[in-house]
Amino acid sequence: MTGRRRTRSTFLPGLLTRHARKGVLSAGTAVACASILAGCGVVPGTTGDVGDGTITVMTWAPQSTKATNKPGMPAFAHAYARWINAKGGINGRKLNVLTCNDHNDSVAAAKCARRAVKENVVAVVGSYSQYADSFFPSLEGAGIPYIGGYGATNAEFTSPLSYPVNGGQPALLAGLGSALAECGPVALIRPDTIAGDQLPPLLDSGLKAGGHRASNDQRAAEDATEYDGQAEHALRTTSTDTADQGCVVPALGDRNGTFMDSFRRAREDYPEVRTATVLGSVDQTVIDATGGASGPYEGSYITGWYPVASDPRWDGMKQVIREQAFGDNRIDPADAGVQTTWIAYTVFRQIVESIGDGEVSADTVAETLDDGLKVTTGGLTPTLRWQFQDKLAAVGFPRLVNANVTLQVVREGRLVSARKGFVDTTRTLENADLSY
Numbered sequence: 001m002t003g004r005r006r007t008r009s010t011f012l013p014g015l016l017t018r019h020a021r022k023g024v025l026s027a028g029t030a031v032a033c034a035s036i037l038a039g040c041g042v043v044p045g046t047t048g049d050v051g052d053g054t055i056t057v058m059t060w061a062p063q064s065t066k067a068t069n070k071p072g073m074p075a076f077a078h079a080y081a082r083w084i085n086a087k088g089g090i091n092g093r094k095l096n097v098l099t100c101n102d103h104n105d106s107v108a109a110a111k112c113a114r115r116a117v118k119e120n121v122v123a124v125v126g127s128y129s130q131y132a133d134s135f136f137p138s139l140e141g142a143g144i145p146y147i148g149g150y151g152a153t154n155a156e157f158t159s160p161l162s163y164p165v166n167g168g169q170p171a172l173l174a175g176l177g178s179a180l181a182e183c184g185p186v187a188l189i190r191p192d193t194i195a196g197d198q199l200p201p202l203l204d205s206g207l208k209a210g211g212h213r214a215s216n217d218q219r220a221a222e223d224a225t226e227y228d229g230q231a232e233h234a235l236r237t238t239s240t241d242t243a244d245q246g247c248v249v250p251a252l253g254d255r256n257g258t259f260m261d262s263f264r265r266a267r268e269d270y271p272e273v274r275t276a277t278v279l280g281s282v283d284q285t286v287i288d289a290t291g292g293a294s295g296p297y298e299g300s301y302i303t304g305w306y307p308v309a310s311d312p313r314w315d316g317m318k319q320v321i322r323e324q325a326f327g328d329n330r331i332d333p334a335d336a337g338v339q340t341t342w343i344a345y346t347v348f349r350q351i352v353e354s355i356g357d358g359e360v361s362a363d364t365v366a367e368t369l370d371d372g373l374k375v376t377t378g379g380l381t382p383t384l385r386w387q388f389q390d391k392l393a394a395v396g397f398p399r400l401v402n403a404n405v406t407l408q409v410v411r412e413g414r415l416v417s418a419r420k421g422f423v424d425t426t427r428t429l430e431n432a433d434l435s436y
Contacts, residue, residue, distance in 0.1 A: 053089075055352065055360050056096040058121045059341065060112045061128040062104035066223040068253045070128045070150070070337040071330040074099035077126060079325035080345050086324075090352040093360065106131040113138035122362045123147050125348050126341030130195045132156060145366045147351075148344020150280075150337060151305075154198055157397040163369055163386050165343045165377070166305035167403045167425065169195075170202050172278040174425040174432065175303040175405035176249065177206020177215075179418075180276055184244030185216065187234040189227070189259060190251045192219035199251055205432030206425070220252060220259070227255075231262040235270040246273040256281040257289065260296050267296075279304030279408070280336045284415050292413030301418065302408045306343075306380050308417055309334035313379045317342040334415075339380075347375045347384065382422075391426055403429060 059077035061070035081097040089095055098119055100112035113135035116124055126148045129135060132155030139146055140161050149156045151168020180186055188203055190196040196219065204214040216237045220230045238246025250259045256277060267273070279302055287297050307313055318333050320342070325331045331338055351368050352360055375384040381402050392400045403426040409418035 053092065054094045054096050055090065056098065056119060056121050057123050057125045057348065058098040058100060058112070058116045058119070059126050060100040060102050060109075060124065061337065063101045065104040067104050067255065068128075068130070068222075069104075070335075072332055072335050072338040073126060073128055073150075073341045074101075075325065075328055075330040076321070076338045076341045077345070079328070079331065080320055080342070082324040083320045084345075084349070090349055091356065093352065102129045102131065102135075104130065106134040110134040110138065116144060117142040122360055123348060123365050124149075126344030128152060128337055130193070132159070136161075142362065143366060144362045145369065147348055147365075147369075148340055150340055153195060154396065157392075157400040159399065161366060162399050163347070164399060165347060165381060165384060165402060166340060167400055167405065169199060169278070170397060170400065170429055171403045171405050171425045172280075172303045172305065173199055173202035173251070174206040174209075174403075174428040175407065175423050176276060176278055176301065177203045177208075177212075178210055178423070178425070178428060179206070179301045179303065179407055180247050180249070181207055181210020181212045182244075183212070183247035183274065184240045184242065185238045185246045186212070186249060187216040187218060187238050187246070188249045188251060189218045189220055189230050189234055191222040191253070191255075193222055196222070196251075201433060202429075203249065205428050208433075209428045209431065215249070220255075222252070222255065224255065224258065227252075227259040227262040228266065231259065231266040234263070235266055235273065238273045239270040241271065248273055248275050250275070250277055251281055253281055257286055260290055264290075264296050274299060274301075276301040278302065283332070283334045283336070284309065285332060285334065287410055287413060287415060295413070297410045298413065300410045302410070302415065303405045304336065304408055305402075305405060306336070306339055307406060308408060308415060309339075314339070314342075316346075316378065343377050343380055346377050350375050392429055395429060395432055397429065400429075 059074050061073040062068055063071045077097045081095045084095050100115060102109040102112050109129045109131035117138055123145045128150040130152050132153040136155055136159050145161050145163055147163045148165040151164055151166050156162045156164050188200055190199045200217040218230055220227055234248045238248055240246055250256045252259055275296060282302055290296055321331055321333060351365055354368055354373055355364055369386050372385060382404060386401055390401050404422035404424055407419040407423055408415050
């Protein structure tokens, strides 16, 4: 942990005009640019492949790592390209999707970004990476927009070239904290990483909004093979003899299942506590694999960004999977990464359609979004529109335009809606103490 904490950027995109913003290069970006082009007279990524009627984009995510893996996101991006091209493309233009494995590693994430610049992509769409500090400098230097990232880092809500479609971890944890305000003691088990450092104040913002004290923050190795010690400590800090049942919140991504194995063994010696988490750490597949109705997630609250997977609003995404990716077990329609990729490509399609017969380039894509394009997603999110500063700029999230979450619960082994419609976490986040 030594030396990893840093102050969140307070740069507000609204302080610059669009054209001035695109002319700003950090020192690191200038060096990267100089290594690619002599003099930077022409910035890569601003021409695309319009000459042959092809639009090139990139989707990246970690695959085959010991920690977080999102193979369904690039797999679905390829399926989407096959599907849209079979329908004649977007405005008659063929969609070419490049994919990259960021290996859950800062060096690999930077390589993915440099490849995006080299390949002249017009946007990075529907991607996941925990290493925004590694990939954003290259994208910003080349003017390449980042559309529909997973929301894994705060930088996705501060970069002027980021166009998030959900509220990321900030909204999920604030919403979950609000739902858990009636619990007894709350313990948060989260990765001992920079991204993990951002989680406690977000959960606590929701808890405090409901009059609850802050959670007990427990750090854990992101790629551990067992969490016996953390499970024991969580149970000790949340077990009570009162009517106020304690709550344990694992937020370890793909390692949530490993934690729950340890937790299930340890909980027999303690009073009953409730578990709760965020979608992305747990989905229906995980619930089934851990015993369904008799498993540790029964009764758990889970916050997500979107409606439950059984909602008919996902029929369009499921059609793409059925027609172009049937049998590809990397693509799970209930996976939040796959869902985010579908929404991100829905956004990108509307951008290109709004450009019409004009040039589709990184510059025109960003300008279209910055000029106030309103994007609809069939009710999966509110209407999306990105402005230089939004309601959450004051707390360091100027690009967070969708703070809605859904509250779900595990009942009889099935993940179902616990509350009708969306919960808007904007006010909770506005009042959050995020000075970490």
